[in-house]
Amino acid sequence: MSSQSTLAPRVHAAEQSLGAAGYRLTRPRRELLRAIAAMPDHFTPDELIHAVGPAVGRATVFRTIRMLTERDLLCRVRLEDGTLAYRWSGAGHHHHLVCVSCGRVDDLQGCDIDSDLARLAAASGFAVDGHWLEVYGRCADCRAREA
Amino acid sequence: MSSQSTLAPRVHAAEQSLGAAGYRLTRPRRELLRAIAAMPDHFTPDELIHAVGPAVGRATVFRTIRMLTERDLLCRVRLEDGTLAYRWSGAGHHHHLVCVSCGRVDDLQGCDIDSDLARLAAASGFAVDGHWLEVYGRCADCRAREA
DNA sequence: GGATTTCTTGACACTAGGTATCACTAAGCT
DNA sequence: AGCTTAGTGATACCTAGTGTCAAGAAATCC
Ligand SMILES: [Mn+2]
Ligand SMILES: [Mn+2]
Ligand SMILES: [Zn+2]
Ligand SMILES: [Zn+2]
Numbered sequence: 001m002s003s004q005s006t007l008a009p010r011v012h013a014a015e016q017s018l019g020a021a022g023y024r025l026t027r028p029r030r031e032l033l034r035a036i037a038a039m040p041d042h043f044t045p046d047e048l049i050h051a052v053g054p055a056v057g058r059a060t061v062f063r064t065i066r067m068l069t070e071r072d073l074l075c076r077v078r079l080e081d082g083t084l085a086y087r088w089s090g091a092g093h094h095h096h097l098v099c100v101s102c103g104r105v106d107d108l109q110g111c112d113i114d115s116d117l118a119r120l121a122a123a124s125g126f127a128v129d130g131h132w133l134e135v136y137g138r139c140a141d142c143r144a145r146e147a
Numbered sequence: 148m149s150s151q152s153t154l155a156p157r158v159h160a161a162e163q164s165l166g167a168a169g170y171r172l173t174r175p176r177r178e179l180l181r182a183i184a185a186m187p188d189h190f191t192p193d194e195l196i197h198a199v200g201p202a203v204g205r206a207t208v209f210r211t212i213r214m215l216t217e218r219d220l221l222c223r224v225r226l227e228d229g230t231l232a233y234r235w236s237g238a239g240h241h242h243h244l245v246c247v248s249c250g251r252v253d254d255l256q257g258c259d260i261d262s263d264l265a266r267l268a269a270a271s272g273f274a275v276d277g278h279w280l281e282v283y284g285r286c287a288d289c290r291a292r293e294a
Numbered sequence: 295g296g297a298t299t300t301c302t303t304g305a306c307a308c309t310a311g312g313t314a315t316c317a318c319t320a321a322g323c324t
Numbered sequence: 325a326g327c328t329t330a331g332t333g334a335t336a337c338c339t340a341g342t343g344t345c346a347a348g349a350a351a352t353c354c
Pocket of ligand 4: 248249251287
């Protein structure tokens with residue numbers, strides 16, 4: 001029975017987090033967390049619906065994604081074509097590097113544009129209180145594959 | 148008859164631009180350009196559909212918005228709640244300041260994050276070739292109104 | 295364990311936003 | 325005025341998601 005817990009440390013952490021926050025650990029939620037852990041690094045709601053199969057209702061998949069996103073266990077990625085995808089979230093506010101060739105997503109470390117934005121926006125009289133940034137490009141593997 | 152042309156210099160410019168590019172200047176396209184000129188600084192497709200009324204079909208509204216966006220006569224704004232809006236576009240690549248209180252949108256001038264992004268992304272092996280940035284905050288008017 | 299309480303589920307209907315089809319219309323050209 | 329082809333719009337369809345609510349099942353309390 002150790003194989004299950006070693007396969008998905010994030011699942012266990014997420015269950016702890018939800019339990020501590022007063023959410024019930026229902027069968028659908030457990031199944032969704034396991035399904036998410038088995039997905040590639042990001043997934044769309046539709047992909048998750050198909051991955052988890054008829055064991056969990058469609059509405060529950062959307063509800064659970066939203067709840068996990070609000071609890072900061074998942075983060076949103078806006079892909080280049082505008083579709084929304086999700087992935088495990090570590091830290092708080094951060095951005096993503098999205099490979100437009102293979103779809104791979106990396107967290108963008110060390111981005112500090114807040115101060116620049118605040119200064120630029122001040123010229124228009126705006127007080128900045130948030131921003132959304134996605135960065136598109138090509139990952140090392142994809143570039144190597146075509147060189 | 149001068150009132151029409153003085154009311155909408157952008158409409159005339161847009162018609163010139165489309166004509167020069169080989170697009171036919173149809174009645175629906177003319178009506179849409181006039182309707183867009185009469186909208187507030189940004190609008191959703193649905194708002195435009197209602198503004199133009201039954202004189203133009205729904206599909207044509209979407210098609211025309213897409214065409215104008217591809218031709219760079221309109222630009223897309225992603226509002227804080229995720230809805231897509233459109234507005235007249237001046238330059239090429241630029242960003243927006245969106246007031247989360249009154250909805251006003253300003254173009255963000257002088258934003259130069261490309262080099263920073265390229266440097267940060269290089270740490271992950273990514274070559275950056277594009278990005279999407281929207282900035283949310285509160286405009287001068289809205290701040291004054293609540294002070 | 296069993297009863298209770300409250301949260302959660304899932305079927306379903308519904309909405310918003312947008313696209314594919316295709317017969318018909320009308321710009322633009324001569 | 326006639327021809328050619330781009331453009332239109334009715335319609336059907338689609339994806340992504342939300343609201344409703346009766347029934348089910350966690351957690352809690354005994
Ligand atoms: Mn992330
Ligand atoms: Mn703009
Ligand atoms: Zn790649
Ligand atoms: Zn404002």
